Amino acid sequence: MTKVELYKSRVFVTIIHLCALGQFAYGLYYSSFEIQRSYKLKTSPNRRLVPESLPQKIKLLSYWSLIIQALYYIVSLVNDFVGTNELTPKKPPAVRRFKDWLMATLAFPVAINVGVTFWTLYAIDRELVFPKVLDPVFPSWLNHVLHTNIVVFIVLELFISYRSYPKRSQGLAGLAIFMGAYLVWIHVVKHYSGVWVYPVLEVLHLPQRILFFAAVVGFTLSLYLLGEFLNNTVWAKEVKLAKRKAN
Template identity: 30%
Template sequence: MILPIDMSQDEDPRVSVYIRVRWKLLTCWFNLLSIAYQPIALYCDWKEKRGEWDHVNVKKWRKIRDYMMTSILFPTTMYSDFFFWRMWFKNPALIAPVAIFKYLPSWAQHSLHTVSGVMVMLDILTLPRKRPKSILPGLMGLVGFCCLYSTILVTSYYSGEVVYSFLDMFSRSQLFLLGLLAFTEHFFFFTLQWCIVDLVWGKTQTAEKKD
């Protein structure tokens, strides 16, 4: 949504620099991951409809599909959407210079931060899954992603590119608490999805075992 928009000619340097900064937004990251996820999901669906769901190659791609969604896409997208709207209603300037938002149509924020959450929730609700024997590998993937993204934010900040305005507005203690809250919320959404999977698909799997 925001990638084709050219802000480089804006007179405000805080806006013109966004031509580079936008690639470091969490929204951009999970949307790019979603683009990679879609063809994998479509391939798996196509193979399953052909009755080839148990082929070795299909099993491999199904594992990749489920890992991408449950380890990164669902918790990250849900966190990002909820975080954005909390900041937006409190003060949009906490997210980015307000002048940036004039480049976006009024419906753009819902396209970026509402539809995305609805789509990943629908994926969890409609695609049959079961809780893995251990959620640790998925959790480690999420922690690794969060650590990588946090490193990008910190290195960008000290190189003079402030990805989010609140990084310049909050004290270090506030940023520490915000970071701790971010990891906690990611863990919450990671856990929530498995509760949803158990609730929606648990009875179906139990019935299949009895049959």
């Protein structure tokens, strides 16, 4: 079955969106409530390493990414039922416009950023992002929901659902504002707690941290451009065909 046939199968697309939402919603629920009830966590001397309260959790970009993914698939499901998945609708409804903007500006670049950055640092030295002492108390499946499956589903979404990208300047500005706000936020956390959100920042000197932050922001903005390129490449023929039929 080709991507065009999948695109035409509204049932298939809806099932994928339901699977994604169910997984990410449960990941949010489990990380917010169930993990703190774990006997292993309660009796572990390393429980301080696992964020307990909501303010502690929202320090992490992984948690923000999970929220964004859950929101995106909620919007996608609403669009599946009351919006439209046409390639080039003449008057796309508001839910479709918001879905396209959310995917392009936040859902795709933030998910890829979190996945690539986490597993790259994990491969270099896992103690910088996910210390071994967490293995007994932090479920491996939740780790993969946070850092692997977000990438799998958002890449799959790229092939089963076309989106109209906003103006590049507007899309990049929205993403830059989000990333800038997050960097300000982790500095606020550092100021009041005296501890960096990520262990990797503890081992970097000021010039190195500046380069690290610049690299992260630059990398994330480049992912926006990558998403736009892939979207246009994957759906080029179908968009041209749809425009010809419309004319």
